[in-house]
Amino acid sequence: MDAKDFYGIYRDLAEQLGVETTIRIYEHLHGLQITFPVKLYSKSYIEKQIKERYDGTNGKVLAKELGYTERYFKKILVSSNRSEDLLP
Template sequence: MNKQCDLCIVKKRKTWGVSVLLIISGKKEGLAEIYNQLVDIIGVENTEKIYNNLKGQQVTFPMRLYKTEYVLQEIEEKYDGKNLRELAKEYGYTERYLRTLLKKGK
């Protein structure tokens, strides 16, 4: 194993007839920046899964974790007429936007 960059060394293996690259644990300086960040956040195994399944694709993550429909459903269930500020904070929206959602939802 290369002592300067153990993590960036890859092995090829065949999985269902497709060559798959594996990251070997160790140092990570040789990884592309995004994979380096992913290793820090989710670990080597999950980074390998992302690499093997999504490599070459442009992936954009929405700013909001939840779909608008889900947020509306939750707000309608939890809104008691007085707690809109707390709900806005919980779901990361403004009170004004939640009022708009509630009006459109009814």
């Protein structure tokens, strides 16, 4: 069995994730309609990344790497209750 043996979205999943993973997803979620949010990471994770990796000049790079706009990234810096702790 390989990816070409699957129907529709399951074929896409099998190509990207493998046959075994696709079967596991099917067994657990078939029949459900799932929408994945655009944002992958939580605000607390982003704050942690800023604290650990932001040097005052690499906001654009970090924002892109984490899948956020530079504007949203800056908003997190400004709106965080711990913004003083996040800035270098």
